[in-house]
Amino acid sequence: MVSCNRDLRTAFLGLRHGGAVGTLKAMHLVRFMNSTGRIGWGRLVEPSKALPLQGDLFGDHEFGERPVDVVKRLAPVDPPNVFAIGLNYRGHAEEQGLKSLPERPLIFLKATTSVTGPGAPIMLPAEAPDEVDFEAELAVIIGRRCRDVSEAHALEFVLGYTCANDVSARDCQKRLDKQWARAKSFDTFCPLGPVIATADSFNPGSARIQALLNGDAMQDSNISDMIFSVPQLVSYLSRQFTLLPGTAILTGTPAGVGFTRNPPRHLRDGDSITIEIEGIGRLTNPVVQETAEWL
8 A cells, every 4th residue: 555645756846836746857956055054955057056945845846046156065865764774785795705685675774963964074983983884875865755655656755866875883783782773873974965866867776886985996886786676675664664755765885895805994084985876976075083072
């Protein structure tokens, strides 16, 4: 049963003019701070210019006619939830020596306080700085409240797609805690950006995905290597949880992460890590050692 409102994607991607709903054309949306310090969304028309969105990104809206300065890019959404999927690329499963592929998606959560934006530093936490790893991921942004949606209709509820880095403290994940909450949720451990590629501008079944560490390719794959596709993931998650507008779904990482290398390659103070997805763009973050300051 589909209990979501699915009056086509235009119900939440449309511009409403005189009661008529039109399709939001293929575009890149950016969340940004302008020259007056105001935060909002806009349609990117140049690297540092956007037509400001007026209204509700997830409801009725239109775009201004005059571009404004994009002074600082922010995470493209402030998500109510961040769901993530483990072991969702065949290559990543193989590099860990798994003899069989998962029968169903492996779901975990990242704290919303881990979300950060393009150019913001990834902090190596004082509590666990030594084995922090990178994971290039495609993030799905939900556009409409959704529950119990079928695979056939799943993409109707997707606002768009962005790049994500599922930063992970491997010592916490693998040895110290033996579960993933802390390892995946330190502050700054979920960079998102630089834009949202709207749903009709991006093919979630095939696109090159890379992680570049100081310019060197560490991960280089295609999202077609996913075990569970985007429609399968959205449908499966919606049968477990209500997916709210703005929810981010991180869809898994391909082969090449740091802990599987010999020797392992973890993030270090002074590094720069870039996640690049064909058709979306490049999400780059510097890496900085956190200094412990006790109150």
